[in-house]
Amino acid sequence: xxxxxxxxxxxxxxxxxxxxxxxxxxxxxxxxxxxxxxxxxxxxxxxxxxxxxxxxxxxxxxxxxxxxxxxxxxxxxxxxxxxxxxxxxxxxxxxxxxxxxxxxxxxxxxxxxxxxxxxxxxxxxxxxxxxxxxxxxxxxxxxxxxxxxxxxxxxxxxxxxxxxxxxxxxxxxxxxxxxxxxxxxxxxxxxxxxxxxxxxxxxxxxxxxxxxxxxxxxxxxxxxxxxxxxxxxxxxxxxxxxxxxxxxxxxxxxxxxxxxxxxxxxxxxxxxxxxxxxxxxxxxxxxxxxxxxxxxxxxxxxxxxxxxxxxxxxxxxxxxxxxxxxxxxxxxxxxxxxxxxxxxxxxxxx
Numbered sequence: 001x002x003x004x005x006x007x008x009x010x011x012x013x014x015x016x017x018x019x020x021x022x023x024x025x026x027x028x029x030x031x032x033x034x035x036x037x038x039x040x041x042x043x044x045x046x047x048x049x050x051x052x053x054x055x056x057x058x059x060x061x062x063x064x065x066x067x068x069x070x071x072x073x074x075x076x077x078x079x080x081x082x083x084x085x086x087x088x089x090x091x092x093x094x095x096x097x098x099x100x101x102x103x104x105x106x107x108x109x110x111x112x113x114x115x116x117x118x119x120x121x122x123x124x125x126x127x128x129x130x131x132x133x134x135x136x137x138x139x140x141x142x143x144x145x146x147x148x149x150x151x152x153x154x155x156x157x158x159x160x161x162x163x164x165x166x167x168x169x170x171x172x173x174x175x176x177x178x179x180x181x182x183x184x185x186x187x188x189x190x191x192x193x194x195x196x197x198x199x200x201x202x203x204x205x206x207x208x209x210x211x212x213x214x215x216x217x218x219x220x221x222x223x224x225x226x227x228x229x230x231x232x233x234x235x236x237x238x239x240x241x242x243x244x245x246x247x248x249x250x251x252x253x254x255x256x257x258x259x260x261x262x263x264x265x266x267x268x269x270x271x272x273x274x275x276x277x278x279x280x281x282x283x284x285x286x287x288x289x290x291x292x293x294x295x296x297x298x299x300x301x302x303x304x305x306x307x308x309x310x311x312x313x314x315x316x317x318x319x320x321x322x323x324x325x326x327x328x329x330x331x332x333x334x335x336x337x338x339x340x341x342x343x344x345x346x347x348x349x350x
Contacts, residue, residue: 001304002035004065006087009043010278011288011336012071018290018340019069019297022316025344026301026309037065043075046083053087058094061269067300068271071293072278091271092130097263098161099168100128100242101299102275104229104249104259107321111254111330114226122252124232127172128242129165130263132156135239157193157238162200168266169236170208181205182214184221184237184245197238222248250275254330257289260296262303272300286335289327291317294343308350316346 005020007013020036027034041053054060061068068091073084091097106112106122114122139152166183173181183201187194198215205213216224218241224231225245229252237245250259259275274292282288295317302310319325325342326332334342 001066004061004068005036005038006041006070008071008073009075010280010283012278014288014336015290015293016071019293021340022294022344023297025347029347029349030309041087043078043083052083062095065269067304070271070273072276074278076280092263097265097270098131099264100130101262101264102126102246106253107318112252121230125234126242126246127165127169127236129161129238132161133239155193157196162197166200166204166236169234170204173211173234178233180212180233182232182235184216184218184241186218257292257329259292260299262299270303272296286337288336289329290336290340311350312347316343319346
């Protein structure tokens with residue numbers, strides 16, 4: 001199995017190394033061969049060459065690999081983060097990775113900032129539309145840097161884009177025996193684009209009679225997530241709102257360092273990454289939490305059909321958290337490398 005590895009910037013490089021350590025151990029235990037091809041794209045490469053990625057980069061990622069694993073991108077030496085935008089958002093758009101899949105799962109009660117919440121209360125997934133919305137950069141700036149500056153950023157929604165992410169959310173629920181799908185929008189204020197979300201959600205929901213559809217405005221969803229996260233099983237929303245509420249959900253898990261994600265086009269080469277940023281000020285200090293990256297590797301294996309291998313990683317992560325063999329941000333005393341060692345050493349064949 002051939003995997004493209006883009007380590008990223010800052011702590012991205014460190015946590016990616018731990019995810020690959022765990023994948024290597026999985027290969028040893030399960031008799032799998034993972035071929036890692038490291039691609040140098042990131043801030044260092046951009047500053048050295050002036051190129052974010054070669055012209056054939058997107059096609060190579062799509063055609064030459066079974067999956068893509070990417071670390072966090074972002075570096076203060078590139079003030080506009082052009083390289084990060086072209087590598088990450090560019091890959092999402094060019095490979096049409098329309099499903100952003102972010103599980104929100106609490107592993108231990110001590111990690112949750114909400115009072116009296118146990119793992120059974122925080123266990124849902126968020127599907128974020130990943131190729132449309134406000135992230136398509138439709139708009140522009142006029143008279144930039146003056147008192148007359150005008151900035152326009154338009155949101156793009158299509159029936160195709162909305163239909164396929166909403167349908168994916170219902171299919172996911174149906175395949176796993178789940179009974180609730182919630183859609184969030186802001187159609188009371190953004191009446192044109194989000195009326196489309198309303199219509200599509202109602203049409204698709206009618207085709208899944210065993211699943212209860214619920215709608216909240218995005219501000220209400222944020223409130224109800226805090227008040228009662230146990231009510232949610234599957235949430236589906238647009239690009240911007242999904243980005244925001246999954247960071248909120250990550251705090252329920254113990255912080256961004258715990259959160260995993262996948263950028264998926266079903267049946268095609270997809271990309272997996274931890275949710276957190278590159279945190280340049282922490283780079284090189286061996287303190288970054290590798291669990292988000294390691295759990296993203298588990299999502300990658302799950303998505304390409306290696307479910308037993310993915311379950312082994314999840315079990316090892318759970319053991320590390322319960323044994324407190326983790327980094328200081330979640331109450332442990334280990335460094336990044338040592339936490340990765342602990343999880344890799346716990347990989348067992350179920």
